[in-house]
Every structure is written in structure tokens, then in C-alpha cells.
Amino acid sequence: MELIINGHRKQVEIEPDTPLLWVLRDELGMTGTKYGCGLAQCGACTVLVDGQVTRSCVTPVEAVVGAAVTTIEAVSDDPVGRRVVEAWVKHQVPQCGYCQSGQVMTATALLKQSEKPSEEEIAAAMVNLCRCGTYNAIAAAVRDVAGVKS
Amino acid sequence: MMMRRFAPKGGPGPDQPAKLSRRGFLGAGAGALVLSVALPMGNTRAQAGKIVPGTRVSAFLEIRPDNKVLFRSPFIEGGQGIFTAMAQIVGEELDVDPAQFIVECAPPGPDYLLTMGARFTGGSMSVRMSYDTLRRLGAAARLMLIQAAAQRLGVPAASLSTKPGQVIHASSGRTLDYGAIAAAAAKLPVPSDAPLRSNADFRWIGKPIARLDVLEKSTGQARYSIDLSVKGMLHAAVQHAPRLGLEPASLTNEADVRAMPGVHSVHRLPGAVAVLANSWWRARRAVETLAVTWAEPAGAVVMPADFSSQAHRSKLTSMVGDGVAFETEGDVAAGLRGAARVVEATYEAPHLAHGQLEPPSALARFNKDGTLDLWLPNQAPEMFQTAAAKVAGLAPEKVFIHSPMLGGFFGRHFLYASANPFPQAILLSKAVGRPVKLIWSREEEFLRDALRPTGIARFRAGLDDAGLPVALSAVAVGEGAIGRWYGRQPDKVDSSAVEGIAGKPYAISHRRIGQIHVDDPAVIGFWRSVGHSMNDFFYETFFDEMADAGGQDPLALRRRLLARSPRHLTLLDAVVDLSGGWRRGPFKAADGSRRARGVAMASPFGSEAAAIAEVSLRSGEVVVHDIWVAIDPGRIVNPAIVEAQINSAVALGLSTTLLEEVVYANGEPQARNFDGYPILPPDRMPRVHVRIIESGAAMGGIGEPGLPAVPPAVTNAVSVLAGRRIRSLPLSKAGLT
Numbered sequence: 001m002e003l004i005i006n007g008h009r010k011q012v013e014i015e016p017d018t019p020l021l022w023v024l025r026d027e028l029g030m031t032g033t034k035y036g037c038g039l040a041q042c043g044a045c046t047v048l049v050d051g052q053v054t055r056s057c058v059t060p061v062e063a064v065v066g067a068a069v070t071t072i073e074a075v076s077d078d079p080v081g082r083r084v085v086e087a088w089v090k091h092q093v094p095q096c097g098y099c100q101s102g103q104v105m106t107a108t109a110l111l112k113q114s115e116k117p118s119e120e121e122i123a124a125a126m127v128n129l130c131r132c133g134t135y136n137a138i139a140a141a142v143r144d145v146a147g148v149k150s
Numbered sequence: 151m152m153m154r155r156f157a158p159k160g161g162p163g164p165d166q167p168a169k170l171s172r173r174g175f176l177g178a179g180a181g182a183l184v185l186s187v188a189l190p191m192g193n194t195r196a197q198a199g200k201i202v203p204g205t206r207v208s209a210f211l212e213i214r215p216d217n218k219v220l221f222r223s224p225f226i227e228g229g230q231g232i233f234t235a236m237a238q239i240v241g242e243e244l245d246v247d248p249a250q251f252i253v254e255c256a257p258p259g260p261d262y263l264l265t266m267g268a269r270f271t272g273g274s275m276s277v278r279m280s281y282d283t284l285r286r287l288g289a290a291a292r293l294m295l296i297q298a299a300a301q302r303l304g305v306p307a308a309s310l311s312t313k314p315g316q317v318i319h320a321s322s323g324r325t326l327d328y329g330a331i332a333a334a335a336a337k338l339p340v341p342s343d344a345p346l347r348s349n350a351d352f353r354w355i356g357k358p359i360a361r362l363d364v365l366e367k368s369t370g371q372a373r374y375s376i377d378l379s380v381k382g383m384l385h386a387a388v389q390h391a392p393r394l395g396l397e398p399a400s401l402t403n404e405a406d407v408r409a410m411p412g413v414h415s416v417h418r419l420p421g422a423v424a425v426l427a428n429s430w431w432r433a434r435r436a437v438e439t440l441a442v443t444w445a446e447p448a449g450a451v452v453m454p455a456d457f458s459s460q461a462h463r464s465k466l467t468s469m470v471g472d473g474v475a476f477e478t479e480g481d482v483a484a485g486l487r488g489a490a491r492v493v494e495a496t497y498e499a500p501h502l503a504h505g506q507l508e509p510p511s512a513l514a515r516f517n518k519d520g521t522l523d524l525w526l527p528n529q530a531p532e533m534f535q536t537a538a539a540k541v542a543g544l545a546p547e548k549v550f551i552h553s554p555m556l557g558g559f560f561g562r563h564f565l566y567a568s569a570n571p572f573p574q575a576i577l578l579s580k581a582v583g584r585p586v587k588l589i590w591s592r593e594e595e596f597l598r599d600a601l602r603p604t605g606i607a608r609f610r611a612g613l614d615d616a617g618l619p620v621a622l623s624a625v626a627v628g629e630g631a632i633g634r635w636y637g638r639q640p641d642k643v644d645s646s647a648v649e650g651i652a653g654k655p656y657a658i659s660h661r662r663i664g665q666i667h668v669d670d671p672a673v674i675g676f677w678r679s680v681g682h683s684m685n686d687f688f689y690e691t692f693f694d695e696m697a698d699a700g701g702q703d704p705l706a707l708r709r710r711l712l713a714r715s716p717r718h719l720t721l722l723d724a725v726v727d728l729s730g731g732w733r734r735g736p737f738k739a740a741d742g743s744r745r746a747r748g749v750a751m752a753s754p755f756g757s758e759a760a761a762i763a764e765v766s767l768r769s770g771e772v773v774v775h776d777i778w779v780a781i782d783p784g785r786i787v788n789p790a791i792v793e794a795q796i797n798s799a800v801a802l803g804l805s806t807t808l809l810e811e812v813v814y815a816n817g818e819p820q821a822r823n824f825d826g827y828p829i830l831p832p833d834r835m836p837r838v839h840v841r842i843i844e845s846g847a848a849m850g851g852i853g854e855p856g857l858p859a860v861p862p863a864v865t866n867a868v869s870v871l872a873g874r875r876i877r878s879l880p881l882s883k884a885g886l887t
């Protein structure tokens with residue numbers, strides 16, 4: 001199977017129903033994308049597939065053949081991703097950090113789709129769980145990039 | 151500036167006895183730190199006899215030629231910001247900008263036993279236990295650098311000073327980078343009389359310094375245990391017995407499973423079966439395909455097949471009597487007899503899961519030289535070293551413990567028999583002669599987590615003619631986590647079972663706080679703020695019940711009963727001020743919603759906290775709009791980290807208030823993932839406002855103290871809106887309309 005990960009072509013030999021998450025982590029050694037629940041509950045495993053927010057723990061790898069997969073490892077290659085990371089640093093968002101790859105990817109997807117999302121659009125997009133409760137810092141960082149005053 | 155390089159895989163460690171009394175570690179009694187802890191002597195002390203913990207500069211610091219400073223932290227980072235706080239404290243005295251620090255968790259060793267003769271990250275202890283020691287360590291290292299520079303420049307040490315990262319000879323204008331003289335400095339004896347910087351001159355302590363790990367955590371670069379790999383390793387997944395204590399009897403489709411893609415081997419383990427494969431997903435799929443029959447071995451200690459949360463709660467509620475006394479003042483029986491009116495109520499709180507977002511894992515590798523490397527999430531490296539050595543059949547010094555960053559912990563990663571994956575990883579690695587990385591799926595984690603205990607509390611308060619409380623009797627029923635893991639004396643109360651009901655500051659003339667011990671059938675453990683996580687909810691909501699019965703405003707009654715406690719009054723006034731003035735409600739907000747506010751206080755882990763919550767109800771669901779928290783930890787190191795920790799504690803406290811409950815039926819937990827055990831989602835997070843008060847009192851904890859006042863503050867407000875007292879959590883089952 002040929003995958004396109006962060007602009008690079010990768011060959012993998014794997015059962016086609018293997019979740020993309022485990023292909024990234026175990027086959028390709030890209031551990032920035034996290035396993036939290038495996039059940040589309042938490043969002044720690046979020047990647048972008050053709051720009052769409054995707055929970056890779058429940059996405060069979062065969063479903064992304066031919067699509068452009070973007071992971072946290074490439075977030076800084078994207079101008080919007082870079083601004084998101086800068087905002088994350090400025091607002092000192094992460095605590096344990098485990099959910100943050102997914103949070104950053106989700107925010108990047110939102111801000112790439114809509115440069116100035118409304119408060120409601122932000123709330124509708126930023127639904128990933130954070131057990132450390134960094135939600136207010138996440139919201140502040142996203143609003144900052146979006147230029148939304150709270 | 152290391153003289154002897156520290157053994158890279160973790161040097162020989164002490165044989166840390168696992169049975170170590172934590173009583174007092176977590177702030178017993180009146181919230182005061184009890185230092186007269188019965189610590190085991192054993193050979194930890196014997197080894198430590200030669201080494202005074204926290205003094206050997208070379209064990210902690212390595213200044214590199216590029217002026218970067220590696221600091222080996224006695225405490226593990228899991229989101230609480232401790233690595234940054236360590237860099238601030240040491241950097242302040244060493245005269246190095248904290249941003250120049252690289253911090254990692256130290257291996258086991260006698261140098262790091264800074265938590266009352268032992269070592270663990272917990273009890274909100276890290277900074278307050280090590281602050282003075284680490285300042286002295288930094289100052290000693292700075293003096294060594296000055297002395298080395300004096301030799302190099304051929305000038306008296308007294309003519310030298312430092313600026314960040316450099317020694318300066320002012321009269322000649324010459325400077326030397328720390329990195330250039332670190333090797334020479336490391337050969338000098340460690341001075342014991344290095345002068346400390348005066349507080350007024352602090353540049354980094356007390357300032358909102360940026361955390362050191364934020365960029366790596368924002369770009370997926372941070373490495374957790376679950377992310378590690380070593381050459382030649384196999385991946386492991388397990389299927390646990392559905393009920394603790396059962397053992398695998400027969401595997402009916404073992405041959406089929408062996409033939410699944412990537413499968414290496416199938417194994418039976420104590421209480422579980424395992425599959426090794428060339429990827430974790432393949433191992434997991436195979437192990438979950440295994441058809442296992444489970445048997446109850448004769449004489450084994452097992453979770454009873456009929457254990458249910460509901461039946462256990464009824465049992466706790468049915469226990470009669472006042473239990474063993476923990477705290478008494480005056481004569482509570484006489485006080486109640488003489489009261490104009492008696493108020494009674496029983497409160498309850500459920501088991502809780504930790505739900506840290508990183509599922510537990512362990513990576514074990516036996517080496518040719520007979521040693522074992524073990525990478526695993528843990529809050530106490532020496533204790534895990536001892537336990538791992540037993541499982542592996544090795545001497546403790548042959549086991550190298552590596553402690554990567556934690557993807558959340560909240561008490562999850564202490565040593566709990568049956569709740570840690572490392573014994574399985576060791577057994578599997580031993581069985582196949584290859585390194586093994588084991589990950590517990592979220593489902594297996596929900597099956598084996600060590601839970602926050604469940605408990606109830608029964609209150610009786612006597613009010614006088616004026617409606618003021620004159621007597622209070624409280625009985626907590628259940629089991630504490632300290633007693634479970636560090637030994638319980640039948641005639642003594644485990645402080646972790648009553649903290650938060652005991653140790654309250656209110657002046658009520660006659661008081662008796664007692665406890666009735668009832669074994670908790672579940673595996674219980676430490677959970678952020680331990681006993682306070684439920685007991686302050688019990689006490690502070692009953693407080694409002696007392697206030698209502700006596701016709702008192704709950705804030706006014708608190709102020710009155712704290713009249714002789716200026717620290718608490720200041721705190722209470724601060725949170726009221728922060729919230730823009732007290733209004734209990736119900737009142738109408740600008741958006742038309744009907745709202746109320748609740749207030750609560752707590753004295754956890756050497757700090758004092760007060761919270762006010764503003765809530766409304768929307769179709770039976772509690773909406774929390776704002777939470778204001780004032781906290782007095784005495785003195786602090788980083789206000790930005792304190793604020794982040796308060797946000798975090800509020801989120802977790804609120805999550806338990808609104809949503810969380812582990813339900814057992816037939817001896818099995820009913821929820822196995824976050825779909826059945828919801829935790830606070832972003833759209834239920836309130837605005838959080840924090841005020842820090844540095845009263846100058848002895849330094850208290852930060853990581854946990856923000857939590858305990860949140861559940862009662864919210865519930866007190868909800869009770870106002872509901873027009874009835876709510877005595878049980880979570881509120882999702884309170885039947886609100």
C-alpha cells in the first residue's frame with residue numbers, strides 16, 4: 001500500500017483495516033500522534049486527511065490511500081500550523097501535553113478552513129478532550145490566531 | 151560539571167522498602183504537615199548514611215561546554231510544571247537563566263530521597279520538600295564555579311562575581327563561561343556554606359517564567375513511555391480477567407490466534423493472557439480474539455462476584471455508630487444535647503477513575519550483563535525498582551528505572567499491585583528473551599485502574615437559639631488509600647479517609663470527627679487531592695445545610711466562624727472580592743438565565759483555598775459559568791504555573807462534580823472507555839479566575855489544593871437553584887429539572 005504522509009510517499013505492508021494511527025506509530029515510527037481511547041472519544045489521534053480533521057484511531061489505513069495525510073510532525077511546515085504552534089507557546093497551553101498534538105492539529109484544520117472563525121465555530125471545532133483541563137488556554141490561543149476578541 | 155559521570159542507565163539505587171508509611175505525607179490532621187512520620191530505616195537510610203540527599207552537586211547538575219545545564223530532577227514531570235520550577239529554583243542560585251536548563255527525571259539513587267527520607271512525586275510535595283535544599287545546591291555549585299575561575303585567572307575568589315552563565319572579574323573586565331570551567335569546578339569539594347541570594351534579588355523565583363517543555367509538547371516532539379522503542383522489541387497486548395482474581399483456565403482458539411498476522415506467541419500471565427506480535431495493533435487484535443475461560447482459584451483473594459457499587463453504598467450507609475475518633479474538641483454529646491435544634495444529613499461520593507490520557511505502558515529489556523532496563527510511567531522510581539527487581543529475580547541495583555514524561559497522572563502511577571503493567575512486561579520479556587513493550591488498551595486500563603475510594607459521611611450538627619452551630623459530629627465511612635497501601639492500624643484512623651472533614655478551621659465549640667472502616671472491595675489508590683477530593687465536598691455542602699437550617703447566609707456564617715483566623719478570613723474576602731461581591735441568588739443574569747452562587751473552602755496539602763462558583767440550569771443540566779479561586783500556598787515559585795494548575799484542578803474537580811462515577815456490577819466495572827465514563831468536555835469548562843495570596847506562611851502544595859473546594863462550591867449553588875439539598879455526586883444523576 002502506498003501512503004502520502006506529510007508530502008512523502010511511504011510503502012507499508014499491512015492488513016488494510018489496520019487503523020491509520022497504528023500505521024503511523026508502529027510501522028512508520030511517527031509517535032507524535034497519540035493513542036488515548038481508540039474509540040473516537042478523545043481526539044488525541046487527530047491528523048488531517050486532505051485537510052479534514054480525522055480521528056486516525058478509527059480510520060482504516062486503506063481509506064486514506066491516495067489522500068494527503070498531515071500529522072503533527074509536519075505542523076510547522078504549514079504557515080497556519082506555525083502560527084498555531086506560536087500561539088500555543090505564547091499562551092503556554094500544554095500541561096502534560098499528551099492531548100496537544102491532537103489539539104494543535106484540530107486548531108490548524110479549523111484555521112486553515114476559516115481564517116476568522118466565530119466564537120461558535122471555534123467551540124464547534126475544538127471538541128477534543130484534555131484531562132489536564134487546558135480548555136481555557138486552548139480557546140485563548142485559537143482566538144488569538146483567529147483575531148477574535150473574547 | 152560532573153566529576154564522575156553518573157551511570158547513564160541509572161546508578162545503583164537503594165533497596166527502597168515498599169511499605170512506607172505515607173501518613174502525614176499527604177498532609178494529615180489539621181492540614182499541617184506531620185513530620186514525625188514513621189519511616190522505615192532499612193538500607194535506604196544505611197546507604198543514604200554516606201550521602202546526604204540533595205547535596206552532591208555532581209548527582210544533580212551537569213554544565214555542558216555550550217553552557218546548557220542538565221538537571222536531574224528528583225520529581226517527575228506530568229503537566230504540573232515541576233521541571234520548570236526546579237530550573238527556576240536551582241537557576242536562581244546557580245545564576246543560570248532557567249531557559250538554559252534541560253531537565254530530566256533522575257534515576258533511582260540515595261541523592262534524590264528528598265521527600266521525607268523517601269522519594270515520590272505526589273502529595274503536592276515536590277517544591278515545598280526540596281525548595282531550601284535545591285537553593286543550597288545551586289548556590290554551592292555557583293561557588294565551585296567561582297573557585298575554579300579564581301584558579302584559572304589567578305585572582306582571589308573574593309574578587310569574582312557572576313552574571314547568568316558567566317563568572318566575572320570586574321576589575322579586569324575578564325569573563326569566563328560556566329561551560330568552560332565546569333570540568334575544573336567539578337573536581338572541587340562541595341562547599342556547605344555558600345551564601346544564598348536574598349529574596350528581594352530574585353529574578354526567576356516568583357516570576358511567571360515560561361515552561362521549558364511547551365514547544366516540544368505543542369509539536370508532538372515530547373516522548374512519553376508509550377512512544378519509546380528499542381531494537382528488536384516485540385509489542386504486547388493483554389486481556390485481563392473481567393473480574394479481578396480470576397485466572398485463565400483454557401484458551402479454546404489458541405492455534406487460530408497464533409496463526410494471525412504478525413503474532414509471535416501467546417502467553418498466560420497472572421490474571422491475564424497476552425499476545426506478543428510485531429506491532430501493537432496486531433497484538434491487540436489477536437489477544438482480543440482469544441477465547442478465554444476464566445476460573446476462580448480456590449483460596450484466592452478475588453473481587454466478589456456480587457460486588458456492585460449500589461449494594462456497597464447501601465452497606466456503608468447502614469453502618470451504625472460513631473466509629474474511631476480522629477479529631478475531638480469539647481464535648482460533642484453534651485453540645486448536641488443542649489442544642490436548640492439538630493440538623494442531620496448523609497452524603498455520598500462514588501469511585502472515580504484517573505482517566506489520565508496516556509494509557510499505561512512498560513518497556514522491559516534484559517541485557518547481556520544480567521541487568522534489566524525498564525521504562526515506565528511512575529511517581530516513585532525507587533519503589534518501582536524494588537518491586538521490579540522482585541518480579542525479575544534480580545538484585546535492585548541490577549534494575550535500571552527510566553522515568554519518561556507522564557501523559558497525565560493524578561495519582562495513577564504509584565505502585566499498586568494489579569494496576570501496573572510492568573510485571574507483565576518483565577515476565578513476557580523474560581519468557582521470550584527479547585525486549586517487550588506492553589501497552590494497556592484504554593479498555594484494559596478501565597478494568598485495572600486503582601480507583602478513588604467511594605465513601606459516605608454522616609453529619610449531625612447542633613444549633614443554638616440564634617441558629618449558630620455549637621456542635622458537630624461527623625462520621626466518615628469507607629477506606630482510605632494510605633491505609634490500603636502503607637498499612638492500617640485497626641485502632642487508628644487513616645488520615646486519608648477523613649482529611650477534609652477533619653482539619654477544618656471553623657470555630658465550632660464541640661466537635662468529633664470519627665471514622666468507621668469498611669473494606670473497599672475495589673482496588674483503590676491515590677487520586678488528585680486524595681481524601682479531600684470527596685471529604686471537603688461532604689463537609690462544605692453540609693455547612694450550607696447547617697447555615698440554611700439556622701437561617702444564616704453561608705458566607706456570613708463562614709466569616710463568623712473564622713473570626714479568629716485572619717489567614718482564612720483574608721482568603722475568603724479575596725475570593726469574594728475577585729468574584730465582584732457576594733450574591734447567593736437566585737438572581738437573573740444579563741442573558742436571562744436564573745443563576746446562583748456557592749462558596750466553599752478547603753485546607754489541603756499545606757495550602758488554603760476558597761472557591762465561588764456561579765451556575766444555572768439548562769434543561770436539567772448544570773451550566774457552570776465562572777469559578778473564582780483564591781489560594782494561599784504561603785509562598786510560590788511560579789505564578790503562571792500556579793494559575794495553570796488551578797485551571798487544571800478546577801476542570802478535574804468539576805468533571806467529578808458533574809459527570810464521573812465508576813459503576814461496578816457483578817464485580818466488573820461497567821464502563822471500559824470514555825463513552826461509558828464521560829469526562830469534562832471543553833464546552834462545559836467555565837471561565838476560571840485565580841487570585842494567589844502569598845501570606846508568607848510555610849510553603850504549601852499547588853498541584854492538588856485547587857480541587858477540593860470546587861465540588862462543594864458548585865453543588866451549593868445548584869442546591870440554591872434546585873430548592874433542595876443535593877447530597878450525592880455526580881450531579882448528572884441528581885434528577886435536576
Ligand code: FES
Nearest residue numbers: 036037038043057
Ligand atoms: S485515540 Fe482516537 S479519538 Fe481517542
Ligand code: FES
Nearest residue numbers: 097099130131132
Ligand atoms: S495537556 Fe494533559 S491531557 Fe491535555
